[in-house]
Amino acid sequence: MSLVKQIFVPIELSKNSLLFQLGVALLYVISAFIGQAFAIPPGNITPVWLPSGLMFALTLKYGARTWLGIFVGAFFGNVWAYFSLESIQSAFYSILAGLLNGVGDVLAIVLFVVIIKRFIVKQSPFTAINHFFTFFILGCVLGPLISAIFGVTGLTVFGFLESKNYLVALLNWWVGDGVGVLLLAPFLSAFLFKPSTAPKYFIIGTLICSLVFLLLSAVAFELVNVNLIFYKALVLALPIAFAVALYCGSRAVYIVQLCVVTVAILATYAGKGAFVQHHYFSPLLELQAFIGVFSLVVFSISLLIEQKRALFVELAEKKSELESLYRHDALTGLWNRYRIEEYLQLELSRIERSNEALTVYMIDVDDFKTINDTYGHIVGDRILVELSQVLIENTRAGDLVGRWGGEEFVIIAAQKSDNKPQELAEKLVMLVGKHDFKLTKPVTISIGFTSYESADSSISIIERADKALYAAKRRGKNCMVYKGS
Numbered sequence: 001m002s003l004v005k006q007i008f009v010p011i012e013l014s015k016n017s018l019l020f021q022l023g024v025a026l027l028y029v030i031s032a033f034i035g036q037a038f039a040i041p042p043g044n045i046t047p048v049w050l051p052s053g054l055m056f057a058l059t060l061k062y063g064a065r066t067w068l069g070i071f072v073g074a075f076f077g078n079v080w081a082y083f084s085l086e087s088i089q090s091a092f093y094s095i096l097a098g099l100l101n102g103v104g105d106v107l108a109i110v111l112f113v114v115i116i117k118r119f120i121v122k123q124s125p126f127t128a129i130n131h132f133f134t135f136f137i138l139g140c141v142l143g144p145l146i147s148a149i150f151g152v153t154g155l156t157v158f159g160f161l162e163s164k165n166y167l168v169a170l171l172n173w174w175v176g177d178g179v180g181v182l183l184l185a186p187f188l189s190a191f192l193f194k195p196s197t198a199p200k201y202f203i204i205g206t207l208i209c210s211l212v213f214l215l216l217s218a219v220a221f222e223l224v225n226v227n228l229i230f231y232k233a234l235v236l237a238l239p240i241a242f243a244v245a246l247y248c249g250s251r252a253v254y255i256v257q258l259c260v261v262t263v264a265i266l267a268t269y270a271g272k273g274a275f276v277q278h279h280y281f282s283p284l285l286e287l288q289a290f291i292g293v294f295s296l297v298v299f300s301i302s303l304l305i306e307q308k309r310a311l312f313v314e315l316a317e318k319k320s321e322l323e324s325l326y327r328h329d330a331l332t333g334l335w336n337r338y339r340i341e342e343y344l345q346l347e348l349s350r351i352e353r354s355n356e357a358l359t360v361y362m363i364d365v366d367d368f369k370t371i372n373d374t375y376g377h378i379v380g381d382r383i384l385v386e387l388s389q390v391l392i393e394n395t396r397a398g399d400l401v402g403r404w405g406g407e408e409f410v411i412i413a414a415q416k417s418d419n420k421p422q423e424l425a426e427k428l429v430m431l432v433g434k435h436d437f438k439l440t441k442p443v444t445i446s447i448g449f450t451s452y453e454s455a456d457s458s459i460s461i462i463e464r465a466d467k468a469l470y471a472a473k474r475r476g477k478n479c480m481v482y483k484g485s
């Protein structure tokens with residue numbers, strides 16, 4: 001599919017679809033008005049173009065079908081600023097300039113979201129640092145440049161901007177749009193479109209660090225005057241607040257960041273703070289550069305920490321998966337020989353000091369080779385799985401049932417002194433014999449079992465159970481034999 005078709009996807013003519021487009025356009029216009037309310041004199045240009053970030057987030061979420069809403073929103077959101085009825089020509093020109101705004105914004109936002117989603121990351125570009133930088137280059141630098149070229153060229157060509165101011169206007173438009181995307185797209189994506197993974201003390205932690213950063217930036221931007229002790233206390237609280245924000249996750253970092261940026265905009269708007277007093281560039285551009293660099297640094301740090309955190313979680317999951325794998329038998333899911341031996345050693349050292357009895361049952365399927373030879377290995381495997389179920393269902397939760405290897409199973413049962421160990425063996429021989437394994441002949445098992453005696457080791461007790469099993473086989477199979485020391 002060509003890129004043009006991917007950007008200008010067909011719009012359904014249903015009620016819901018049209019309401020969606022209307023909603024997108026309205027959001028654009030409203031956010032444009034809010035942005036314009038904080039335009040910085042003398043040029044009266046808004047430092048952060050809110051619609052660009054908002055539309056970028058919406059397009060990341062809903063895909064290219066936002067293009068019509070963005071086009072209409074950009075047209076109305078911009079044209080009101082220079083529309084005049086002085087003459088038919090000026091009205092006509094303002095409409096043409098507005099249309100160029102619309103095309104520029106659709107290209108800047110939808111084109112780059114399509115590219116990001118197609119070539120870089122399907123889900124969200126805000127989960128890994130390399131994806132984030134790609135988002136930055138495409139969404140915050142290249143996209144806004146296209147929007148600025150369309151918008152400012154339109155204004156100049158149709159006589160709303162003097163050509164000597166072209167470059168300055170282009171620069172402000174470009175950076176304002178870029179900062180809007182940088183500031184709002186990850187923020188909105190985190191709050192609206194990502195499942196919440198807020199850590200325990202999210203609300204209180206975020207509240208405290210937002211407050212510290214708000215106060216500190218208000219002092220730094222000379223919105224409030226505080227005495228020296230309070231100022232020092234605030235500066236000291238800064239690293240703590242920063243650590244808390246990072247601990248609370250990316251959402252907290254976004255909130256803190258928004259607090260600082262809002263203070264910086266309000267102060268510069270009110271003619272206060274560093275960007276107004278000493279400047280190499282215009283106050284607006286200095287403010288925009290500050291917002292851009294500050295956001296980029298803070299995002300990168302928080303993303304690196306999030307990535308590291310996610311890596312730790314993944315490692316912990318893999319570790320428990322591995323632990324489970326090396327203790328389990330792959331076919332039946334029962335404990336494997338390694339775990340049986342480990343458990344037996346632990347149990348023996350425990351019951352040495354207590355009064356409890358412990359019995360080891362060694363279980364073997366009779367004539368299993370014949371079953372395999374007659375029905376095939378797949379059926380043989382099924383019998384082993386079904387048998388393991390019968391063993392599990394007929395033993396107590398505290399007993400260990402494991403696969404010793406091949407067609408041999410082990411049960412380790414801790415018994416109270418009044419229990420008779422042969423009862424379980426009798427029951428299992430009888431139940432397995434009666435179980436319907438869906439073969440032409442019944443499947444039977446033989447069991448050798450023995451109980452713990454003082455000075456037993458895990459090897460000696462297993463050896464005795466094995467000898468008992470051998471005796472059961474010689475006795476004619478489908479039976480059980482007990483062996484004492």
Ligand SMILES: Nc1nc2c(ncn2[C@@H]2O[C@H](COP(=O)(O)OP(=O)(O)OP(=O)(O)O)[C@@H](O)[C@H]2O)c(=O)[nH]1
Nearest residue numbers: 364365366367368369370372377380381406407473
């Ligand atoms: N299908 C299947 N067969 C297995 C598996 N592990 C071992 N076997 C087979 O189990 C059979 C065991 O045969 P034998 O040791 O001769 O014992 P048996 O035929 O049960 O004879 P008795 O023990 O004397 O009753 C062999 O044919 C093995 O190949 C397995 O995981 N799946």
